[in-house]
Amino acid sequence: MKFLTIALLVLLSVSASLAGNCFQTTGYHTSFTATGFNSILPSTNGVPISFYEAGTINVDFAQQQMAVTFDILTTDSQVLGQLYAFGANQTMYVVNIDENGSTCTKLPLNVPIPTSFPNVTADLGPINIGKFQTEVLEIVENGSQQKVLYDLQNCALVSSYMLNEPSQPGVTTVNFLNFENSPAPIALPSICTNPSMSIKSNNRHISKSSVITGPKSIQQLLRPFF
Numbered sequence: 001m002k003f004l005t006i007a008l009l010v011l012l013s014v015s016a017s018l019a020g021n022c023f024q025t026t027g028y029h030t031s032f033t034a035t036g037f038n039s040i041l042p043s044t045n046g047v048p049i050s051f052y053e054a055g056t057i058n059v060d061f062a063q064q065q066m067a068v069t070f071d072i073l074t075t076d077s078q079v080l081g082q083l084y085a086f087g088a089n090q091t092m093y094v095v096n097i098d099e100n101g102s103t104c105t106k107l108p109l110n111v112p113i114p115t116s117f118p119n120v121t122a123d124l125g126p127i128n129i130g131k132f133q134t135e136v137l138e139i140v141e142n143g144s145q146q147k148v149l150y151d152l153q154n155c156a157l158v159s160s161y162m163l164n165e166p167s168q169p170g171v172t173t174v175n176f177l178n179f180e181n182s183p184a185p186i187a188l189p190s191i192c193t194n195p196s197m198s199i200k201s202n203n204r205h206i207s208k209s210s211v212i213t214g215p216k217s218i219q220q221l222l223r224p225f226f
């Protein structure tokens with residue numbers, strides 16, 4: 001759960017700003033990679049953490065639903081899982097995948113599901129990522145600051161830099177891949193609809209191969225880039 005919280009904070013706080021008509025969306029879905037060095041995120045209780053994360057996020061502001069997949073690498077662990085959150089019945093489901101299999105745990109909803117994108121606090125003007133033009137939008141929220149590279153032409157998040165307080169330097173950078181400015185349908189996987197869901201799956205082969213070769217895994221996501 002410790003790492004799940006990290007994942008969510010990165011995702012939620014990064015789900016940042018839009019401009020003009022781009023704001024009118026009812027949600028969004030995207031893949032992402034995130035890298036943090038000495039990142040201090042609200043849930044880490046002031047403790048800096050360094051990590052790499054790859055995953056997907058799908059948020060429906062209007063229906064108050066959210067689905068997240070995450071694969072987090074730190075110096076001493078790799079954590080792979082999924083989260084499904086539903087505002088209507090105040091329930092969330094956490095799928096944990098490890099070498100022994102997958103489990104799904106049903107819990108009371110205790111993560112915020114965003115109702116909109118955060119407000120832009122400043123437009124810092126254009127910058128090119130490569131030669132591709134984006135607008136730098138600043139979002140200051142609850143004392144945390146981020147600068148988002150935003151594609152105004154296509155209503156798309158491109159990249160984000162989240163900065164710690166200057167007294168404790170640290171930064172988290174996020175790239176958004178295949179961003180879509182609308183939510184996708186959300187359905188629970190069968191492991192969470194099965195009555196025995198909180199019991200470890202005994203299908204070692206399937207779960208192990210999903211850890212190693214799952215389409216959202218770090219190994220797979222790194223391959224095209226490095």
Ligand SMILES: *[C@@H]1O[C@H](CO)[C@@H](O)[C@H](O)[C@H]1NC(C)=O
Pocket residue numbers: 086088089091188
């Ligand atoms: C909560 O709502 C979701 C989405 O409709 C549903 O799949 C899930 O079974 C519900 N859980 C409970 C405990 O009602």
Ligand SMILES: *[C@@H]1O[C@H](CO)[C@@H](O)[C@H](O)[C@H]1NC(C)=O
Pocket residue numbers: 098099100
């Ligand atoms: C997997 O199961 C083995 C044997 O029960 C146990 O020693 C190991 O800690 C388990 N691994 C995880 C990640 O829970």
Ligand SMILES: *[C@@H]1O[C@H](CO)[C@@H](O)[C@H](O)[C@H]1NC(C)=O
Pocket residue numbers: 116117118119
């Ligand atoms: C954005 O600003 C408006 C007006 O100040 C406020 O009503 C709204 O709650 C803010 N939205 C967010 C997500 O902070």
Ligand SMILES: *[C@@H]1O[C@H](CO)[C@@H](O)[C@H](O)[C@H]1NC(C)=O
Pocket residue numbers: 012013042112141142
């Ligand atoms: C900001 O702080 C308020 C009040 O403590 C809280 O309700 C809200 O969820 C926080 N927003 C984020 C993005 O953490």
